[in-house]
Amino acid sequence: MTDTKTKAVVLLSGGADSTTCLAIARAEGYASYALSFDYGQRHEAELKSAVRVAKDLGAEEHLILTLPLGAIGGSALTAPIEVPKNVPPEQMRDRIPVTYVPARNTIFLSLALAWAEVLHASDIFIGVNALDYSGYPDCRPEFIESFQKMANLAIRESVEGRMQIRIHTPLISMTKARILRRGIELGVDFSLTHSCYDPDSKGRACGRCDSCTLRRKGFAEAEIPDPTVYAPRR
């Protein structure tokens, strides 16, 4: 009974975090509209995961928008810059890594906002995490709060008083282990997800980039078998 449920736009990369975020939105009773971006990220395997996950978790719709972020530049994810390997998690917070994409969450949330207005969905879910966050400024609570304020001044539906946009960040203060455990509780099949920044041509995870390092550590701490398919050591 889709039309009796409140709609939410859920940003979905296809990684473990955004997938758990989608499962949480579903568990909270929202009709989910998954939004993914093809932004020239090297890890296209992510998008394939997003498609599988959106289907598996029963998203009402899954919209994939193509964004030419590579033309703007400035990131190892969209340009030929080497992705760093084997950085210990405790050092990740000390520097913003080259995998940082300028203004990425601002851009993604802006497009989510546009779709939310068209759908009359007042709720937007984003799986940012400020704890194991790998150093991105646009994953912090103060950024999210500020975006929400701005959003309610930006769109017709808010300005004319018909809805207030709420940005939900259910993972923001969870450890990776807790995120994975919550996902398992909600029936997430993590073998469908993809987190690696630098997979091989078969889409297998490198096991050594920041994203793989955090994910491996999370599975180990959560004492959940890691279903990730890793590439043989190059």
Added chain:
Amino acid sequence: MTDTKTKAVVLLSGGADSTTCLAIARAEGYASYALSFDYGQRHEAELKSAVRVAKDLGAEEHLILTLPLGAIGGSALTAPIEVPKNVPPEQMRDRIPVTYVPARNTIFLSLALAWAEVLHASDIFIGVNALDYSGYPDCRPEFIESFQKMANLAIRESVEGRMQIRIHTPLISMTKARILRRGIELGVDFSLTHSCYDPDSKGRACGRCDSCTLRRKGFAEAEIPDPTVYAPRR
């Protein structure tokens, strides 16, 4: 001597307002990086104007990004909805028109922010106007202020203290007549610009949409000859 000048990203649609805004950025001594969007707007003639104007006003670079806003929907500018004609200017403020594109300035400013960070440009110019503004919520000063606050929490260059983003809105409280006069003072050739929401196949202005109505009225009030090429009455 480009590299001694401060860089600014200038949003450029190719219309009279954004063109004057670019001329103002230049007059204030900035090295301008013009940013335009191909977002499935019906008036592609705008983009051709943007290319001419960026060249004519000496932009250092002109980046045109393709955005699939039509896939999100919700606007007469990107979908087959009729553009209203002959609305008197005094009635435009009473309703947000169907030419409203959900979250458009939020999306455009987000991408300008990303480019600004890559260029190390702390200044962004946008030709929004709150007076003759045709009813868009994301043209109001409170929206712009809120976006600027959010921007400074979003990007690495700001969060690490190397720059503060400033959003400049030099036209925000000008009448259309004053914008046109200021453009003329700064050497803008308005025959290169395009404002119409619904041009004919030859790119000629309809003369009757909100944008044409405001532009015509502006030229009349400024007592400047209108260089616009209008289509014969259909």
